[in-house]
Amino acid sequence: MSTFGFFCDTSACSGCKTCQVACKDKNNLEPGIRFRRVYEVAGANWNKTEEGAWEHDIVAYNLSIGCNHCEDPACVKACPTKAMHAESDGMILVDSKICIGCRYCEWACPYGSPQYNEQKGIMQKCDFCRDYILEGKQPACVASCPMRALEFGQIGQLIEKHGDNRTIYPMPDPITKPALFIRKHPGARFARKLNASIINREEVRNEK
Amino acid sequence: MGKQNRREFIRKSAVAGGMVISSPVWFPDALGFNPGQAVAPGLAKNGWIRVGCPAHNCGGRCLLKVLVDDGIITRIETDDRPGDTPADPQLRACIRGRSYRRRQYHPDRLKTPLVRTGKRGEGKFREATWDEALGIMAAEMLRIRSKYGNESMFVPYGTGSYSHLNGRWPAARLMNFIGGALDYYNSYSWACISKATPTVYGTGITGNQRQDWLNSKYILMWGWNPAEMRDGTNSDYFIKKARENGARVVCIDPRMTFSAVSLADEWISIRPGTDTAMMSAMAYVMVMEKLYDIDFVRTHCLGFDSTQMPKGLENEESYVDYLLGKFDGQPKSPKWAAPITGVPSETITRIAREYATTKPAMLYQGYGMQRRAYGEQPVRGGCVLAAITGNVGIHGGWASGIAHQPGGEPFWSIFPTGTNNVQARIPTFLWTEAIIRGTTLTAKEGLTGVEKLNSNIKFIWSVASNILMNQHGNINRSGRILENESLVEFIVVQDQFMTSSAKYADLVLPVCTHFETWGLEDGWKYGEEVILMPQVVQPAFQSKSDYRICADLAAKLGVYDAFTEGLDEKGWTHKLWDQYRETRFHNLPPFEKFLESNQGVYSVPVFNPKISFQEFRNDPIGHPLQTPSGKIEIFSETLFQMGNPNEIPAVPKYIQEWESPFGPEASSYPLQAIGPHYMARVHSTHDNVDWLKEAFPQRVFINPIDANSRDLTDGDRVLVFNERGKISLPCRVTPRIMPGVVAVPQGAWSMPGPDGIDTNGNINALSSERWTPLAFGNAQHTIMVEIKKART
Amino acid sequence: MKSSEWPLVIFTLAMQLSVGIMLIYDLFILFPLYRSRVALPMKYHWILLIALLAAIIGVIFSFLHLGNPANAPRSLSNIGTSWLSREISGVLIYSSLLLVTTILHFVMPSAGRSLKWLIDITAVAGIILIFIMSRIYMIPARPTWNTFFTPLGFYMAAIVMGASLLLLFQINQGSWASQKSLAVLTISIPVIQLALLPVYMSWLSQSGIASGQGLTILLQNHMIAFYLRLILYLLAIAFGFWAFFSIRSDTTQNRLLFTPALLAWAAILAAQIIDRLLFYAQNISPDGF
Structure with missing residues (x-):
């Protein structure tokens, strides 16, 4: 049972990715390894009007995701070595001494969180900046956000403050109970109808 | 990460390097950066140091906390001062500042001075010592000065380094000690807006302090994208706060920008270069529906309609005449504007009504639309909309225009460059003209200070600038001009990397980063703060600060003492700090004390934001503007007298651009x-x-x-x-x-x-x-x- | 064809080939022999050795897939929830059984007949192994894999690769009936695979965004591979028929069978490799995460 969670205000996230790089700086991550990723969702119909102008019904918003430290984590279930494990406080961590680098957690995670470090041959991922939290600091991503759109906290407090919404289009059904609480961008309710999709794929994943 | 770990990692990386590493080895020791050196006196050698984010020409001025370990920066964080209120928000750095270690310890950092060996632009160089390099440079400067005169020497516009004593200012200072150099005016950023705003308001100080945005009820972000360009640290955050206070935000832009996505309730896509058409149509709606502020226009404006034209020009085209098409037969209705702008006429009408009837409202115009053909027109058009809706001089309003801050704006650079004995100034953008036909330039091409130039540009000293071969218009043409060695005879580029401009240099001088020298910064365009930039690590390889390079060159030219006044980088920073204390922030702590405190930033909370034109609003007769008429000049007699109504109309007009989808x-x-x-x-x-x-x-x-x-x-x-x-x-x-x-x-x-x-x-x-x-x-x-x- | 999953392609195919050999051997060669009470020829021991070799190759390549093979022994520690842990156990059990079976057959050649139960058990272990292997891919986060088509594909691969290889082996020694039945398998599995293709594709197109992308990947990004596989299926069927009609009642004299059987086997192997590469190309996270 996870104790901590993130909050992401998708109505305020500009997509600047300062969180992504603050995280990379904290964790010394080479290009290609992103503990935090910012997904750009967009969809629209564009139509030319009779008077020669353009009409659109665009929906666009960003979603910043690190690791959701799920309460029912698919990665932990999948890991053959128990390197991917839940701490007693619910944080999902990788024990790099045990990991065999089979990348099965990468497949199992619905949110693309586990990242493969090719140099080390092991999986790595967001650890909530555990050392910072123990020092009483905020995780690097949260403290970096120029729009103050990210928060970190105890799950109960986050739910009390922001409600218990753990998904936004096109995130999958929260079957893993992600500890990510989301304020929905107002446009999100039209996203499915517009067939919106994540349009910055090569920025968030390593294309094979 | 400790030294041991770091070194160990280098070995591992080196082993793995043979297989998969796509990017350079991560840790700087392996790349030859100088570890183990002392850092700023008064600061711990290891540990967190607060320092201004290296100041390039973004609109942000942010605070970093860098973790220094054994003379190497190993982590970067940002402002973590408690509180973080709108009155005194944290100055959180963006992705660029947070990624700075990858620039600081980039394997391509210039290591030594370089002397060109191949053809100009070919990018072939040999390494040289500082003594040799500066010797060559001094000799060339003296040769060119004696052959062509000081007007032939030019330190172009460059904004890559903005910390008072880094960037082009020390070079400009040095030039002035040896007789001066051809100067320039205005900028690549806001040439039109800085020129056109005063034609309406008589001043560029048209903004309110940003905390006032929280008082606004309606915000038009017109081509303005603070989230991406960082038009001031926290500008995006202030808009977010304004929204939380109930403001409706509409973004008008060809792109659905970061700002449109995260700050706006609505995005209106508009065809680039047609902003004035939409502005005109909005004004048309306000006139037809009598939505404009009739009283304010009557008492504060000039040239709105035929009843308030300047003396002797009563029969000329007023703004309303233009809108109704009295002279050209074309009413500037939303139906007219729709096919031009690509914005549906109903949308134009609706936005006009919203902006005119929601009080107070702000129309913030970005600068992109004025870097265009006839970029003066949308500037004047936006100002006029702000004026006729009566949003000038009130809380929550916004006069539009360049919007410098009232009550003492940031200093940009106060490093004293001295007096330039060369009177001639060219527009920033026309430097290539001054190379190929400088002696034929006249006031028609914007030459000021002299009737004619005595020489074309023969010597270029480009400091912290990538104008030469990257940022100027039509760089293929620039390349053809610069590679001709009979035009510019000597080019020096001073930078941290082999930029595309540096490839066209005869001499390349390696500059250290801001982390490797001293500096100061303040709020760029906004903000009540000053940020100290102590030196936190040693200059990499043989690089030096811009100031040090100029000082060493001054020695070769025999003006060392005059140039340096006996001060080093820290000494100058101290001196400039004191200047802030004396002029802008009287409660600023003494330099050494502040340095020791490791506080990084001094900021003044803004609880009662200042607004422009308050006195003028309350008493337009007693406190007239600095325009010729003392009023807001919707019709500008000055522009009228220029006699070029097709390109420089006296009222803001939509003019089809010289390259356009309609041509x-x-x-x-x-x-x-x-x-x-x-x-x-x-x-x-x-x-x-x-x-x-x-x-x-x-x-x-x-x-x-x-x-x-x-x-x-x-x-x-x-x-x-x-x-x-x-x-x-x-x-x-x-x-x-x-x-x-x-x-x-x-x-x-x-x-x-x-x-x-x-x-x-x-x-x-x-x-x-x-x-x-x-x-x-x-x-x-x-x-x-x-x-x-x-x-x- | 570019793929970062070559080790997995070879591992899964090799294990399935091994299981396929055991299964087909047991059902279509041994079983008729036992019924007809004919003595077990020594040569058939080599079939076990081939299956063993395939399994060994599979195990080796499974290691190449790991970023950090040194920790591999730890991979058995999560049998409780991890299908990968279960797969590795399954591979170990199946390979051990096969190893023991093969050794016993070679050490005690005369005991061949009485060791059939071992071969039965190994084959059953193989069937279970393939089921476990398919379960690895049946995860919600990978909807293109999370389908009945995955185990179906794995089993068909095992059967067709086993049958076509053993058809080659049976030349000049197998019974007319066993040759015919192996040839029928060699023909019919590609026919089924071809017939299932449109079913699979229509399923892909109707099951959400990610699966729709799966279709795009098949038809656009890997168009050449996609059509090459079609051609190879057709070739396999054609060669299969050629082989079928080359089978003569005098099974010791069927030189004619060699060429078509070899061609069919080659076409099938190539088709399965491409099929598997396309399978891994369908490694798509839902909705782009």
Whole structure:
């Protein structure tokens, strides 16, 4: 049972990715390894009007995701070595001494969180900046956000403050109970109808 | 990470390096950066140091906390002062500041002075000592000065380094000790807006302090994108707060920008270069429906309608005459504007009503739309809309225009450059003209100070600038001019990397980063703060600060003592700090004390934001503006007298651009290309930083409609071209840009292949050197292009 | 064809080939022999050795897939929830059984007949192994894999690769009936695979965004491989028929069978490799995460 969670205000996230790089700086991550990723969702119909102008019904918003430290984590279930494990406080961590680098957690995670470090041959991922939290600091991503759109906290407090919404289009059904609480961008309710999709794929994943 | 760990990691990286590493080895020790050296006196050698974020020409001025371990920066964080209220918000750095270690410890940092060996522009150099390099430079300066005079010497516009005593200012100072140099005025950023705003208001101080935005009820972000360009640290955050206070925010822009997505309730897509058409149509609606502030217009404005025209010009075209089409027969109705702007007429009408009837309201105009042909017009048009809706001089309102801050704005640079004995000044953008035909330039081309120049430009000393071969319009033309050694006879580029401009230098001088020297910064355009930039690590390799290079050169030229006044970088920083204490922030702590405190930033909370034109609003007779009439000049007699009504009208007008989707050029090049600021760069700075390239790879952004008709899918490498040049880069197919418009973020380093096609996506291979009529400003965004799939 | 999953392609195919050999051997060669009470020829021991070799190759390549093979022994520690842990156990059990079976057959050649129960058990272990292997891919985060088509594909691969290889082996020694039945398998599995293709594709197109992308990947990004696989299926069927009609009642004299059987086997192997590469190309996270 996870104790901590993130909050992401998708109505305020500009997509600047300062969180992504603050995280990379904290964790010394080479290009290609992103503990935090910012997904750009967009969809629209564009139509030319009779008077020669353009009409659109665009929906666009960003979603910043690190690791959701799920309460029912698919990665932990999948890991053959128990390197991917839940701490007693619910944080999902990788024990790099045990990991065999089979990348099965990468497949199992619905949110693309586990990242493969090719140099080390092991999986790595967001650890909530555990050392910072123990020092009483905020995780690097949260403290970096120029729009103050990210928060970190105890799950109960986050739910009390922001409600218990753990998904936004096109995130999958929260079957893993992600500890990510989301304020929905107002446009999100039209996203499915517009067939919106994540349009910055090569920025968030390593294309094979 | 401790020294042991770091070293160990280097070994591991080196082993792995043979196999998979795509990027340079991470830890700086292995690259030869100097560890183990003392850092700023008064600061701990190891541990967190607060320092201003290296100041390039973004609009942000932020605070960093850098972790120094044994003389190497091993981590970067940002402002963590408790509180973080709108009155005194944290100055949180953006992605560029947070990725700075990858720039600081980049393997391509220039290590020694370089002397050209190949043809100019070929990029072949040999290493040289400082003594030799500065010896060559001093000799060339003296030779060219004696042959052509000081007017032939030029330190061009450059904004890559903004910490008072870094950047071009020490070079300008040194030039002034040896007789001066050809000077310039205005800028690449806001040539038109700085020229046109005073034609309406008599001043550039038209803004309110940003905390006042929280008082606004309606905010039009017109071509303004604070989230991406960082138009002031926290500007985006203030808009967010304004929304929380109930403001409705509408963004008008060809692109659905970061700001449109995160700050606006509505995005209206508008065809680039047609903003004044929409502004005119909005004004038309306000006139027809009597929604404008009739009283304010009567008491505070000039030239709105025929009843308030200047004496002797009663029969000339007033603003309302223009709107109603009294002279040209064309009413500027929303129906007229719709096919021009691409904005539906109902939308124009609705926005006009919303803006005119929601009080108070602000129309913030961005600068992109004034870097265009006739870029003066939307500036005046926006100011006029603000004026006729009565949003001038009130809380929550906004007078529009360049919007410098009332009550003492930031200093930009107060490093004393001395007196320039050369009176001649050219418009910033016309430096290539001054190279090829300087002696023929006149006031018609914006030359001031002299009737004629005695010489073309023969010597260029480019400091912290990538203007030469990257940021100017039509760089293929610049290349042809610069590679001709009989034109400019000697070019010096002073930078941290081998930029595309540095490749055209005869001499390249390696400069250290801001972390490696001393400096100061304040709030750029906004903000009540001063940020100290102590030296936190030693200069890498043989690099030196701009100031030190100039001082050493001053020694060669025999003006060392005069130049330095006996001060080093820290001494000058101290001196400038004291100047802040004496003039702007009287409670600023003493320099040494502040340094010891490791506080980094001194800021003054703003609880009662100042607003411009308050006195004028309350008493327009007693406190007139500095315009000729003392009023808000909707009709400018000054402009009228220039006698060029087609290009410099006396009231703001929509003028079809010289390259436009409505001209014959559109049959070959049907797409408008704009070069917005990119999150991954500050202009051309940071283009080589891998973390930023990973986050925001260079792309041409294109609407699915335009992509489909060209059989392009997302990620395809495409050729963007017109008759000035060709660039090749991948495309991003996105609904977040309107059809007919493509965006190539400006600032990518020019990397032409053997066929002359730029492979890194530098839009200036496509842009033009043509300047705007009134401000002699750059119109680099006014270009038409075509796109097709590149052969791969 | 570019793929970062070559080790997995070879591992899964090799294990399935091994299981397929055991299964087909047991059902279509041994079983008729036992019924007809004919003595077990020594040569058939080599079939076990081939299956063993395939399994060994599979195990080796499974290691190449790991970023950090040194920790591999730990991979058995999560049998409780991890299908990968279970797979590794399954591979170990199956390979051990096969190893023991093969050794016993070679050490005690005369005991061949009485060791059939070992072969039965190994084959059953193989069937279970293939089920476990398919379960690895049946995860919600990978909807293109999370389908009945995955185990079906794995089993058909095992059967067709086993049958076509053993058809080659049976030349000049197998019974007319066993040759015919192996040839029928060699023909019919590609026919089924071809027939299932449109079913699979229509399923892909109707089951959400990610699966729709799966279709795009098949038809656009890997168009050449996609059509090559179609052609190879057709070739396999054609060669299969050629082989079928080359089978003569005098099974010791069927030189004619060699060429078509070899061609069929080659076409099938190539088709399965491409099929598997396309399978891994369908490694798509839902909705782009």
